[in-house]
Amino acid sequence: xxxxxxxxxxxxxxxxxxxxxxxxxxxxxxxxxxxxxxxxxxxxxxxxxxxxxxxxxxxxxxxxxxxxxxxxxxxxxxxxxxxxxxxxxxxxxxxxxxxxxxxxxxxxxxxxxxxxxxxxxxxxxxxxxxxxxxxxxxxxxxxxxxxxxxxxxxxxxxxxxxxxxxxxxxxxxxxxxxxxxxxxxxxxxxxxxxxxxxxxxxxxxxxxxxxx
Amino acid sequence: xxxxxxxxxxxxxxxxxxxxxxxxxxxxxxxxxxxxxxxxxxxxxxxxxxxxxxxxxxxxxxxxxxxxxxxxxxxxxxxxxxxxxxxxxxxxxxxxxxxxxxxxxxxxxxxxxxxxxxxxxxxxxxxxxxxxxxxxxxxxxxxxxxxxxxxxxxxxxxxxxxxxxxxxxxxxxxxxxxxxxxxxxxxxxxxxxxxxxxxxxxxxxxxxxxxxxxxxxxxxxxxxxxxxxxxxxxxxxxxxxxxxxxxxxxxxxxxxxxxxxxxxxxxxxxxxxxxxxxxxxxxxxxxxxxxxxxxxxxxxxxxxxxxxxxxxxxxxxxxxxxxxxxxxxxxxxxxxxxxxxxxxxxxxxxxxxxxxxxxxxxxxxxxxxxxxxxxxxxxxxxxxxxxxxxxxxxxxxxxxxxxxxxxxxxxxxxxxxxxxxxxxxxxxxxxxxxxxxxxxxxxxxxxxxxxxxxxxxxxxxxxxxxx
Numbered sequence: 062x063x064x065x066x067x068x069x070x071x072x073x074x075x076x077x078x079x080x081x082x083x084x085x086x087x088x089x090x091x092x093x094x095x096x097x098x099x100x101x102x103x104x105x106x107x108x109x110x111x112x113x114x115x116x117x118x119x120x121x122x123x124x125x126x127x128x129x130x131x132x133x134x135x136x137x138x139x140x141x142x143x144x145x146x147x148x149x150x151x152x153x154x155x156x157x158x159x160x161x162x163x164x165x166x167x168x169x170x171x172x173x174x175x176x177x178x179x180x181x182x183x184x185x186x187x188x189x190x191x192x193x194x195x196x197x198x199x200x201x202x203x204x205x206x207x208x209x210x211x212x213x214x215x216x217x218x219x220x221x222x223x224x225x226x227x228x229x230x231x232x233x234x235x236x237x238x239x240x241x242x243x244x245x246x247x248x249x250x251x252x253x254x255x256x257x258x259x260x261x262x263x264x265x266x267x268x269x270x271x272x273x
Numbered sequence: 274x275x276x277x278x279x280x281x282x283x284x285x286x287x288x289x290x291x292x293x294x295x296x297x298x299x300x301x302x303x304x305x306x307x308x309x310x311x312x313x314x315x316x317x318x319x320x321x322x323x324x325x326x327x328x329x330x331x332x333x334x335x336x337x338x339x340x341x342x343x344x345x346x347x348x349x350x351x352x353x354x355x356x357x358x359x360x361x362x363x364x365x366x367x368x369x370x371x372x373x374x375x376x377x378x379x380x381x382x383x384x385x386x387x388x389x390x391x392x393x394x395x396x397x398x399x400x401x402x403x404x405x406x407x408x409x410x411x412x413x414x415x416x417x418x419x420x421x422x423x424x425x426x427x428x429x430x431x432x433x434x435x436x437x438x439x440x441x442x443x444x445x446x447x448x449x450x451x452x453x454x455x456x457x458x459x460x461x462x463x464x465x466x467x468x469x470x471x472x473x474x475x476x477x478x479x480x481x482x483x484x485x486x487x488x489x490x491x492x493x494x495x496x497x498x499x500x501x502x503x504x505x506x507x508x509x510x511x512x513x514x515x516x517x518x519x520x521x522x523x524x525x526x527x528x529x530x531x532x533x534x535x536x537x538x539x540x541x542x543x544x545x546x547x548x549x550x551x552x553x554x555x556x557x558x559x560x561x562x563x564x565x566x567x568x569x570x571x572x573x574x575x576x577x578x579x580x581x582x583x584x585x586x587x588x589x590x591x592x593x594x595x596x597x598x599x600x601x602x603x604x605x606x607x608x609x610x611x612x613x614x615x616x617x618x619x620x621x622x623x624x625x626x627x628x629x630x631x632x633x634x635x636x637x638x639x640x641x642x643x644x645x646x647x648x649x650x651x652x653x654x655x656x657x658x659x660x661x662x663x664x665x666x667x668x669x670x671x672x673x674x675x676x677x678x679x680x681x682x683x684x685x686x687x688x689x690x691x692x693x694x695x696x697x698x699x700x701x702x703x704x705x706x707x708x709x710x711x712x713x714x715x716x717x718x719x720x721x722x723x724x725x726x727x728x729x730x731x732x733x734x735x736x737x738x739x740x
Contacts, residue, residue: 151686180421273329
């Protein structure tokens with residue numbers, strides 16, 4: 062995984078609550094057996110005017126000019142603002158892969174669905190929870206200021222606006238450490254291989270039916 | 274010893290290691306695998322030169338992409354076919370416990386797990402699918418994971434987890450006639466909202482939950498995720514034990530007795546403390562119908578579509594307005610005036626034998642409305658289908674004009690050929706009414722099997738209690 066340390070990024074606003082993973086990456090694209098190739102189909106049903114299917118050349122498809130990510134001022138955005146319960150619904154990690162491949166590195170919302178939140182860290186996408194009132198302010202600032210950028214500092218756990226206002230965010234220390242170092246979870250867990258084996262040995266005694 | 278919730282007991286029994294900050298390594302007993310979220314995990318394992326930690330903890334089957342056409346022999350969509358063939362190949366290469374196409378035990382992974390006894394009380398159960406919460410109905414800790422975690426469980430038999438908070442959802446009293454598990458869980462979601470359970474593990478309790486069959490409890494736990502909770506669970510009781518007894522993967526003989534003794538403790542202690550308690554009175558719950566694009570946008574069948582103008586919160590109001598535009602509905606329109614194009618009875622929420630019996634009981638001797646384009650029944654597994662056919666349910670459905678299909682996820686998420694066309698309204702017994710979920714532009718209304726059956730006959734929503 063690529064480490065995440067600091068980010069100075071263009072901000073795009075997606076002013077909706079309950080953005081679900083079906084919307085982030087529609088089901089027809091989950092048929093892929095690969096881990097990449099999802100970026101062009103991020104928000105497919107909102108982003109294009111036609112119906113998307115795997116294998117289509119997205120560069121030739123009609124864009125929906127109303128959709129926020131299609132507006133010229135948000136091209137190259139790496140920070141997405143959203144409303145509550147972002148990433149709800151299906152467990153598809155393809156949603157995170159699609160956001161990351163599109164270029165997003167950070168999503169800022171008042172709340173996230175649990176599975177999406179967990180999945181984000183696996184691909185180096187930082188989900189940041191900030192209060193509703195702060196989001197209101199950021200949405201207003203983005204709307205009023207073309208080229209609006211934010212600075213995200215993971216070691217300091219702050220989001221800083223161009224006028225210097227800094228908002229602190231919470232992050233689990235373990236997840237922070239993994240992101241800063243780009244650590245692979247499996248490698249970390251296998252350091253406890255002996256403890257896992259000891260647990261299994263004991264469980265086989267007390268609950269043998271679990272190992273049938 | 275301090276009183277524990279059911280969640281505490283399940284959690285404590287599976288902790289391998291805890292870091293100083295509370296991050297735990299949680300041991301996983303059962304890993305269910307399907308074709309959509311596993312290929313990248315199998316590949317990751319291979320690329321890293323790792324072998325599965327405990328091969329027989331995995332039970333695999335294709336369900337999302339599989340056709341449901343009677344007697345199908347091939348998958349027409351080449352992309353879907355490759356995905357199913359990839360699972361076939363991975364299963365062969367590793368010698369997995371596998372129910373391929375053609376095996377009567379195959380079906381929707383969340384129907385098959387309990388049906389086979391592959392998911393048992395007291396287990397930790399995971400699957401790369403958010404509706405894994407279903408298995409909590411057996412008194413298990415069950416939750417959905419993403420593909421990186423699928424690979425992590427394959428490689429280590431563990432997950433890195435922080436303990437959630439515990440919420441008790443207590444449904445007191447007795448549900449009235451025609452009010453089912455589906456109506457109860459939709460009413461719960463309507464109450465606490467789609468993010469109400471975020472950060473919590475939900476335990477469903479109270480007389481109305483205790484009175485439910487295992488199928489009903491699975492329906493309730495299935496939709497815990499639609500309330501934002503990764504896991505939902507119900508305490509073990511005689512209903513649970515009777516359900517599990519004699520299933521192919523369930524213990525037998527002396528080990529069964531040993532297991533039952535352990536499972537009897539799988540309930541929250543009387544004085545256990547929950548972080549939040551929500552109570553509902555079952556007697557006040559009516560048959561439910563969703564009108565919007567989030568499961569929390571739900572009303573009783575005898576009510577009207579709400580008016581966004583009466584919503585004070587601007588973000589919520591905007592969400593309601595957008596939902597009504599998408600759904601093609603008017604504020605204050607009676608739910609019973611919503612006309613339907615298709616009806617779908619199936620999905621991991623409502624495709625078990627009891628669901629099919631409930632729908633068939635409404636349909637028996639009647640016909641679907643002439644205005645309907647399609648009415649589908651998709652059993653949850655090959656064995657559910659077989660049982661239903663033995664009871665003659667298939668003939669009740671087909672005589673009424675329903676199509677009787679092969680098992681799979683089907684029109685719940687429309688990854689296979691079963692889908693809505695833009696603008697079509699569907700009464701669905703599934704779990705998500707998101708935009709485009711059942712097909713681009715499709716308009717989904719979530720209901721119980723009995724309500725879907727009644728709607729199919731009438732061509733619009735009707736109150737099954739007076740039908």
